[in-house]
């Protein structure tokens with residue numbers, strides 16, 4: 001049976017506009033408007049306001065009383081970009097939670113150094129050389145990781161290129177590489193590991209975005225684009241997991257850190273711009289602590305940032321979250337999976 005193509009294209013046949021659905025000419029314009037208001041606008045507004053109450057309450061309670069922390073003792077965690085910076089700190093933090101750690105990087109020597117430090121904490125660890133921007137390399141790496149450390153329960157998508165590059169700078173290949181490493185690698189690792197998590201009914205996916213995934217800073221247009229994309233991808237994934245009944249079992253968390261003291265080049269640039277005094281620069285260890293604590297408490301978004309930025313992000317998030325939830329529930333909540341559609345088509349053949 002031919003596999004259904006899951007996207008629409010006009011490459012072969014040209015673009016054929018769809019006809020608008022036939023609307024009954026019998027009902028007059030004002031009557032239609034009144035019916036629309038009574039049937040849709042009023043119930044949806046009431047639903048929206050009702051939805052806002054528990055959301056605001058649970059958010060406020062969550063700010064004061066964090067939810068119960070889950071244990072990942074004995075789980076296998078995989079961290080991309082674990083050779084340096086935040087990735088290294090995340091490996092060590094996961095080891096302290098009792099995880100065995102797969103350190104994945106293109107810098108094998110650095111990954112091995114992290115492995116030694118992780119092992120010193122009394123847990124198993126292995127280094128894996130893989131360019132996560134390449135899907136086949138990720139698939140090969142999964143087989144290696146599973147044979148040495150077992151199936152992955154905690155996937156940390158951390159590797160990323162810190163690019164201060166606008167769209168007319170660098171070469172097109174540089175821009176392509178930024179998108180491949182910072183965004184497409186998340187597709188490949190999630191695609192590779194999520195089925196196992198679904199089968200075992202447990203898992204954590206932590207994606208490292210950036211505060212620039214919420215606040216679009218100039219001079220870093222390409223980087224900002226990938227970090228915004230990660231935010232959207234993770235929100236859609238989290239809703240899909242909830243819709244498919246995995247909401248309580250597989251946690252999808254996105255991390256939004258402000259600046260972290262990882263690369264010397266970055267610190268030099270910030271001090272050149274006299275930004276190092278204005279910005280509260282975080283340590284990789286602090287950010288790793290916030291990320292893993294938040295993930296284990298089931299948080300969807302973790303802001304590793306000073307208090308006022310966290311409060312601002314939280315308040316600016318409530319309304320759009322409730323609005324999009326309502327829109328998705330009323331309009332898009334019933335989109336079937338490709339598998340469901342294929343089943344339906346084959347049963348009508």
Ligand SMILES: NC(=O)c1ccc[n+]([C@@H]2O[C@H](COP(=O)([O-])OP(=O)(O)OC[C@H]3O[C@@H](n4cnc5c(N)ncnc54)[C@H](O)[C@@H]3O)[C@@H](O)[C@H]2O)c1
Pocket residue numbers: 080081082083084085086087104105106107110130131132133158159160161162181208209210211256257258259260261262263266
């Ligand atoms: N440093 C900051 O100020 C800051 C702020 C917010 C978010 N972040 C994000 O945190 C993450 C880590 O940043 P960092 O500062 O620790 O970076 P870093 O450059 O210190 O470390 C990144 C690691 O990823 C590895 N890597 C790069 N490309 C890879 C690939 N294709 N396959 C496998 N490994 C690869 C590198 O070898 C390196 O070890 C990134 O996603 C970054 O965007 C950083």
